[in-house]
Amino acid sequence: MSTERAACGPLSPHLATLGAHLDRYLRFEHPDAMHEPERWRHVLGGDLPSEGIGIDAVLEQIGHWLLPNGSQIPHPGCTSFITTGATTVGVLATLAGAVASPQRLGATAFNHLEELSLQWLARLFGLPEGFQGLYSSGGSTANLVALGGARQAALERRGIDPAQGGLPGRCRLYATAASHHTIQRAAAVLGMGRAAVVRIAQDAEGRMRPDALRARLCADAGDDVVPVAVVANAGTTATGAIDPLRAIGEIAREHGLWFHVDGAYGLPGILDARVRPLYDGLALADSVIVDPHKWLGAPVGIGATFVRDRRVLHRAFTQEHADYLEGACSVEGVQHSMESLGTPYAEFGVELSAPARGAVVWALLREIGTEGLRERVCRHNTMARHVAARAAAHPRLQLLRAPTLSICCFRYTSDLPLDLDALNQRIHRELLRRGRHMPSTARVDGALAIRPCFIGARTGAAEADGLVDEVVEIGDRLLAEHGLRAFQRPGAPVAASPRTAAIAAPSTQRAGA
Ligand SMILES: *Cc1c(COP(=O)(O)O)cnc(C)c1O
Numbered sequence: 001m002s003t004e005r006a007a008c009g010p011l012s013p014h015l016a017t018l019g020a021h022l023d024r025y026l027r028f029e030h031p032d033a034m035h036e037p038e039r040w041r042h043v044l045g046g047d048l049p050s051e052g053i054g055i056d057a058v059l060e061q062i063g064h065w066l067l068p069n070g071s072q073i074p075h076p077g078c079t080s081f082i083t084t085g086a087t088t089v090g091v092l093a094t095l096a097g098a099v100a101s102p103q104r105l106g107a108t109a110f111n112h113l114e115e116l117s118l119q120w121l122a123r124l125f126g127l128p129e130g131f132q133g134l135y136s137s138g139g140s141t142a143n144l145v146a147l148g149g150a151r152q153a154a155l156e157r158r159g160i161d162p163a164q165g166g167l168p169g170r171c172r173l174y175a176t177a178a179s180h181h182t183i184q185r186a187a188a189v190l191g192m193g194r195a196a197v198v199r200i201a202q203d204a205e206g207r208m209r210p211d212a213l214r215a216r217l218c219a220d221a222g223d224d225v226v227p228v229a230v231v232a233n234a235g236t237t238a239t240g241a242i243d244p245l246r247a248i249g250e251i252a253r254e255h256g257l258w259f260h261v262d263g264a265y266g267l268p269g270i271l272d273a274r275v276r277p278l279y280d281g282l283a284l285a286d287s288v289i290v291d292p293h294k295w296l297g298a299p300v301g302i303g304a305t306f307v308r309d310r311r312v313l314h315r316a317f318t319q320e321h322a323d324y325l326e327g328a329c330s331v332e333g334v335q336h337s338m339e340s341l342g343t344p345y346a347e348f349g350v351e352l353s354a355p356a357r358g359a360v361v362w363a364l365l366r367e368i369g370t371e372g373l374r375e376r377v378c379r380h381n382t383m384a385r386h387v388a389a390r391a392a393a394h395p396r397l398q399l400l401r402a403p404t405l406s407i408c409c410f411r412y413t414s415d416l417p418l419d420l421d422a423l424n425q426r427i428h429r430e431l432l433r434r435g436r437h438m439p440s441t442a443r444v445d446g447a448l449a450i451r452p453c454f455i456g457a458r459t460g461a462a463e464a465d466g467l468v469d470e471v472v473e474i475g476d477r478l479l480a481e482h483g484l485r486a487f488q489r490p491g492a493p494v495a496a497s498p499r500t501a502a503i504a505a506p507s508t509q510r511a512g513a
Contacts, residue, residue, distance in 0.1 A: 006055065014059055021063035026085075028075050030068035032435060046159045072099035072438055076459045077466065079452035080440040082237060082265045082291075086299035086486040087457045093363035096355030102244050104345045104354055104428035107331040111342040113452045114358030120365055122306055125267050125290065128283045132310040134348045135302060135357040139264030139291045140182040142303035144285035145317070145349045147173065147186045147226045150229035150258035151308050152316035153286075155257070158226070162314050166191060172220060173197045175231035178241060180262060183231055192228065206239050206401070208232060210247035217255050234288075235266015235278060238442040238451070240265060240384075246281025253284065261285045262302065265455075268295040269405045271374040278404065292361050295377060297457040302357045305349070309483070312350040355407070371412045380454040383464040387452065390468045396475060397468070400444040407443055409449035412475035417492030418482055421448040426487075437467040 033040070043065045058264045072078050074085020086094070101110035118133030122358075136142050151171065155162045169190040175183055177199050184194045198220075201212040212228065220227060232243040245261065250258035261267075261282060267290040270279045282288065288306045292298040307313060320507070334340040348350045384403035391397040391410035398413040411424045428441050428450060439452035452467055479487070 014055060017059055021067050023068040025070065033069035037400060040069045051112060058363050062232055076456060077436050077463050079454055080437040080438050080452055082294045082455055083300055084456040085458060087297040087364065087366045089363045090298045090360050093360040097359050101356035104343050106351060107334050107337045107340045110356040113362040115343055116362040117358040118304060121304055124370055125270055127288060127306055131306045131308060133304050133306045134345060135304050136349050136351060137301050138293060138303040139289060140304040141350065142289035143182050143262060144186040144189060145305045145313060146260050146289055147229060148190055148316045149287055149312045150260060151190050153258055153312050154226055154228040170225045171196045171228045172210060172225050173229050173231055174200055174213060176200050176202050177231060178202060178206050178236040178238060179231055180237055208237060208243040208248060210244055212253060213248060214251050225435050227257050229260050231260045231262060233271055234261050234263035235405050239265060239409055240400050240407035240507040241480055242278045242404055245279060249281045250286025258286045261288045262291055264291040265294050266405050268377050275404065283316045295455055296364050298364060302360060310348050318347045319347055376457060383406040383454045383461060387468055388465050396472060400447055400449045406454040407451060409444045409451050411449050412471055417489045418487040419489045423487045424448050424450060426478055427471055430474045431470060437470050439461065439467060
């Protein structure tokens with residue numbers, strides 16, 4: 001067989017080998033990728049290969065060099081990013097789609113699940129009856145698509161079709177500084193410009209202030225601008241804050257504005273009865289997004305946009321007529337899967353070719369059901385509350401923001417005149433170096449916080465306690481080893497002896513446990 005034809009061989013023996021490699025990777029016994037980067041860079045090759053090495057050799061390189069030097073994100077102790085490691089069934093369904101559904105075209109079982117799973121998500125998160133969805137690559141694209149719909153609707157009301165003729169003037173989007181930066185990018189890509197995003201003031205908990213929104217909309221009413229949408233957060237990325245959705249939604253209605261809710265991270269929080277009331281007003285939304293590749297544990301590459309009526313997305317994103325696409329979209333009376341194009345998802349967003357994402361979401365929900373997902377969300381929210389309680393009670397920890405969802409912002413602190421930002425930065429770096437607990441940092445009211453976001457399906461209570469213990473241990477050790485001088489706050493009087501930076505006696509250490 002020619003080497004080229006060899007590329008079409010059977011899958012299963014290779015999958016068994018890959019499966020063993022993947023299981024080994026998930027034990028996380030390997031060192032971090034930056035331990036010896038030259039070695040794997042060398043083995044994986046430099047020059048464009050002219051002769052192939054064959055599938056067995058490639059698989060060997062994947063197993064021994066690629067996977068062990070992959071990401072730390074799926075590690076149970078990694079709480080940095082909101083993206084997580086995929087669950088097993090999500091990986092299996094992704095693979096099934098990669099083999100058997102190279103497109104979202106045709107009257108196939110995969111395409112049936114695309115629509116069915118979107119409806120399941122809408123029901124799961126309590127979206128109003130009739131909401132229609134669309135998958136895309138993630139929250140960035142999901143926001144882009146939703147705001148594309150908002151832009152279309154806002155200008156159509158003025159008799160203008162922006163999809164055809166572009167923008168007639170200055171547009172505005174109303175959001176807070178806690179909104180995800182992809183909102184600005186969406187504004188730029190949609191031709192409104194980053195400057196179109198107006199910052200509305202937040203309250204002490206980082207939520208949009210409805211009075212500030214109302215004041216700004218009234219002030220803008222006299223201006224020569226097109227108000228396009230209000231963007232609210234159902235779970236901000238830094239702290240998990242949920243904006244007052246009902247108040248914002250009602251103001252948006254009053255002003256005839258599209259109301260967009262970014263729930264990329266936090267929408268599944270609605271499953272936890274303790275925080276469900278915070279989602280009151282979600283039903284006023286014109287568009288809502290959620291990322292199945294976050295709390296649902298799907299492999300990365302799955303976001304979902306929901307709108308009241310997908311036809312506005314069609315008008316915003318439809319392609320020019322393509323001659324080769326002459327099949328009907330209806331699946332009524334179809335005898336062969338290729339006789340119909342199926343639902344024209346490509347007309348509702350910015351992707352034509354796209355993987356089968358519905359089958360993945362279907363598999364995740366089939367496996368554990370709504371109750372399984374609710375359990376996961378509640379467990380993670382409880383973990384954030386537990387970290388908060390320990391931080392509040394510990395003499396050398398400070399809770400910077402009480403958690404709303406599964407994010408807790410806290411830091412190591414001291415009564416001494418120390419640069420706490422620098423100290424916590426060092427603690428964070430040491431946490432990463434050790435590789436057992438890997439949170440991110442965030443700024444909360446100007447202070448550098450240690451920020452775990454508990455979201456991984458494999459992440460449990462042990463990771464929450466372990467993180468708190470390790471922060472205290474590293475903070476204590478840094479002060480004991482380096483003394484006060486290393487973390488002296490600029491301008492503060494230098495202590496007589498660095499050793500007087502003696503930390504509280506170990507007997508008081510576990511006060512918050
Ligand atoms: C993660 C996130 C996004 C961006 O989503 P991607 O899937 O990373 O593109 C948007 N908004 C919020 C609130 C997020 O947390």
